[in-house]
Every structure is written in C-alpha cells, then in structure tokens.
Amino acid sequence: GENVEQHPSTLSVQEGDSAVIKCTYSDSASNYFPWYKQELGKRPQLIIDIRSNVGEKKDQRIAVTLNKTAKHFSLHITETQPEDSAVYFCAARGTAGNKLTFGGGTRVLVKP
Amino acid sequence: EADIYQTPRYLVIGTGKKITLECSQTMGHDKMYWYQQDPGMELHLIHYSYGVNSTEKGDLSSESTVSRIRTEHFPLTLESARPSHTSQYLCASSDGGEKLFFGSGTQLSVL
Numbered sequence: 001g002e003n004v005e006q007h008p009s010t011l012s013v014q015e016g017d018s019a020v021i022k023c024t025y026s027d028s029a030s031n032y033f034p035w036y037k038q039e040l041g042k043r044p045q046l047i048i049d050i051r052s053n054v055g056e057k058k059d060q061r062i063a064v065t066l067n068k069t070a071k072h073f074s075l076h077i078t079e080t081q082p083e084d085s086a087v088y089f090c091a092a093r094g095t096a097g098n099k100l101t102f103g104g105g106t107r108v109l110v111k112p
Numbered sequence: 113e114a115d116i117y118q119t120p121r122y123l124v125i126g127t128g129k130k131i132t133l134e135c136s137q138t139m140g141h142d143k144m145y146w147y148q149q150d151p152g153m154e155l156h157l158i159h160y161s162y163g164v165n166s167t168e169k170g171d172l173s174s175e176s177t178v179s180r181i182r183t184e185h186f187p188l189t190l191e192s193a194r195p196s197h198t199s200q201y202l203c204a205s206s207d208g209g210e211k212l213f214f215g216s217g218t219q220l221s222v223l
Contacts, residue, residue: 102154
C-alpha cells in the first residue's frame with residue numbers, strides 16, 4: 001500500500017518568516033495530495049490540495065508543489081503568523097482501496 | 113447545519129466494558145471513515161465504508177467493529193475495552209470528491 005513520510009516533525013519559525021514541510025510517497029500511481037491543519041484540541045481541516053496533473057497550486061499565503069518524478073510534495077507557508085501554529089498533515093491517495101494515507105504530521109510553532 | 117457529529121466527546125471507562133462511539137453526518141455523504149489518533153500524532157485509518165452495508169478494515173489493525181445500516185450513521189464498537197485502546201477516535205466523511213470532513217472526535221480513556 002501507500003507509504004507517506006513527512007519532515008520535519010517539528011518546525012519553529014519566527015513570525016513573518018516562511019515555513020516549508022516536505023512529504024514523500026511510495027505509490028507512483030497516487031493522484032491526489034491534500035494538506036490538513038489541526039489546531040490544538042480541534043478537528044483536522046483541509047487547507048489546500050493538489051492533483052497529479054498540476055505542479056503547483058497557491059491560495060493566498062499557502063502553496064503546494066508536486067514533483068511526480070521524485071514522488072514528493074511540499075507545503076509552503078509565507079509570512080507566517082501566530083495563528084499558523086498547528087499540526088500539519090500531508091496525505092496521498094494511492095490506488096489500493098482509494099484511501100488516503102497520512103504522513104506523521106509536523107508541529108509548527110510561530111514565535112511572535 | 114450540515115455537519116458531522118460525534119458523541120460522547122470524552123469517555124472514561126473501566127477495562128472489560130463494551131462501548132459504542134457514535135458518529136452521524138447530515139451531509140448525505142456516502143463515504144465514512146474512522147481514524148485513531150494520539151494527541152497531535154499521526155492519523156491511522158481503522159475502518160471505512162463506501163455505503164450502506166459496506167464496511168472495510170483500514171491500515172491499522174483494530175479490535176473494534178463498525179456497522180453501516182444507515183447512510184448517516186457509522187458507529188464504532190469495542191466489545192471489551194482495554195487500556196491499550198486509550199486514544200482519540202476521529203470520524204470523517206466525504207462526498208464524491210476527496211475532501212474529508214472530520215468530527216470533533218471522542219477522547220477515550222480506559223482505566
């Protein structure tokens with residue numbers, strides 16, 4: 001089945017700086033890659049996603065890039081703010097059972 | 113308001129008890145999922161369903177069972193709770209697209 005690895009596990013940045021989280025996946029046929037944000041004590045929520053026919057997608061201060069050849073995708077947060085502090089999960093949809101497999105999560109702390 | 117609801121929000125129970133975690137969604141979604149998550153840690157898929165009378169085991173082995181008799185309802189049952197079952201259980205649903213809508217979760221503590 002699909003295997004997703006996420007790095008780093010923790011990331012501390014100064015307010016206003018950029019944050020980058022990277023994920024690799026194993027199933028070359030995977031075609032959908034979402035990112036979820038989970039604030040402390042809250043439910044995970046989708047913040048951005050990308051499909052395999054697109055190389056980059058941007059939504060205000062967040063962007064996701066996909067490299068199908070290398071089988072990795074990344075989340076970029078620019079001009080970070082304290083409210084960006086949360087755990088971020090990447091995921092990939094493989095071909096087995098059409099299910100999402102999540103990465104291990106990245107705890108992001110934005111220091112004011 | 114269309115949403116996905118989980119009850120109870122917190123549950124503390126003794127070893128050996130039978131428990132059922134409730135999950136209901138009012139969005140008319142066909143697909144529903146149960147994830148197990150320790151606080152801030154990885155989400156592990158334990159069960160999923162693509163429609164009524166359809167249930168499958170997920171990637172993480174679990175001693176729990178599920179049923180899907182109605183589209184909107186996807187309860188999870190533990191026949192005999194153990195301390196190793198202590199965790200947060202998140203229910204989710206999705207429509208024909210891929211976006212998952214998560215419930216607020218049930219934090220289970222087994223003493």
